Amino acid sequence: MNGEHEQIAERPDHDGLTGAAAALSPPSVVPPTRQPAADPPRPGAEPDVALALSEVSKEYPGGILALRAVSVEVRIGEQVAVVGPSGSGKTTLLTVLGTLERPTSGSVVVAGRDVVGLTDGELAGLRAHEIGFVFQGFHLQESMTALDNVANGMLYTGSPARERRRAARAALERVGLAHRVTHRPTELSGGERQRVAIARAIAKRPLIILADEPTGNLDSTSGREVIALLHELAAEGATLTLITHDAAISERFPRHIQMRDGEVVGDERA
Numbered sequence: 001m002n003g004e005h006e007q008i009a010e011r012p013d014h015d016g017l018t019g020a021a022a023a024l025s026p027p028s029v030v031p032p033t034r035q036p037a038a039d040p041p042r043p044g045a046e047p048d049v050a051l052a053l054s055e056v057s058k059e060y061p062g063g064i065l066a067l068r069a070v071s072v073e074v075r076i077g078e079q080v081a082v083v084g085p086s087g088s089g090k091t092t093l094l095t096v097l098g099t100l101e102r103p104t105s106g107s108v109v110v111a112g113r114d115v116v117g118l119t120d121g122e123l124a125g126l127r128a129h130e131i132g133f134v135f136q137g138f139h140l141q142e143s144m145t146a147l148d149n150v151a152n153g154m155l156y157t158g159s160p161a162r163e164r165r166r167a168a169r170a171a172l173e174r175v176g177l178a179h180r181v182t183h184r185p186t187e188l189s190g191g192e193r194q195r196v197a198i199a200r201a202i203a204k205r206p207l208i209i210l211a212d213e214p215t216g217n218l219d220s221t222s223g224r225e226v227i228a229l230l231h232e233l234a235a236e237g238a239t240l241t242l243i244t245h246d247a248a249i250s251e252r253f254p255r256h257i258q259m260r261d262g263e264v265v266g267d268e269r270a
């Protein structure tokens, strides 16, 4: 057994994520191989649609309707800000779009695939290749270097360890952290930690980046830098959907989805 397998067996979760975001990922030992690209597009699906929800509702235990018949479509390369009051369903929307939560009803298409009928393992494979997540709380492993955090986030792509480390190094360079690859999160500033998390999200070159208040824990300067970086990365070909409470951030997005009480109440393109 080589080191890579030991690392997979020890890994704390899927997608290199910790905490609640990883909680819904199923346990599995064998990384799924890339599947989305091999699949033909869903019949009738628009070829340039990155994400589509149709009449999606999400009810949490206790009868909380966090999403009420939400229909929304995000095209490849779009940059979308999701705004709305606390409790309006923004994070729920993002976790359903990112397949971390299953909807109670309705259909979800991610990267051309109807995901509702997929198994947990298939969803993990889809996320591993097509979706990069960035969260307010970074979700980094404190005991690991920046390089290992990023490389670990690619475990489920099925790439060999050497390729993961190469991609991780390139991603850290891309976010301006070539000089911090051996630092652990506690040895990094908040802005640098979030850039490590962004490097983890982009190292696998995903079609879709989903970010939930990525500047929420940052000072305004670091926050601006992080947002500028996300805009740049999206301009290089990814699709960005980002939740923010900050009007100064949302106004720089060409499209705004406004949520209230679990519904999309506004969807404007500049």
Ligand SMILES: Nc1ncnc2c1ncn2[C@@H]1O[C@H](COP(=O)(O)OP(=O)(O)OP(=O)(O)O)[C@@H](O)[C@H]1O
Binding pocket: 060, 061, 064, 065, 066, 084, 085, 086, 087, 088, 089, 090, 091, 092, 093
């Ligand atoms: N796991 C859960 N179980 C039960 N209810 C939940 C769960 N997660 C969220 N909710 C409820 O669903 C609703 C929507 O929550 P959500 O986290 O999507 O809101 P949000 O718009 O992201 O809010 P915030 O801006 O405060 O982050 C809220 O009423 C919340 O209390």
Ligand SMILES: [Mg+2]
Binding pocket: 090, 091, 092, 212
């Ligand atoms: Mg939220």
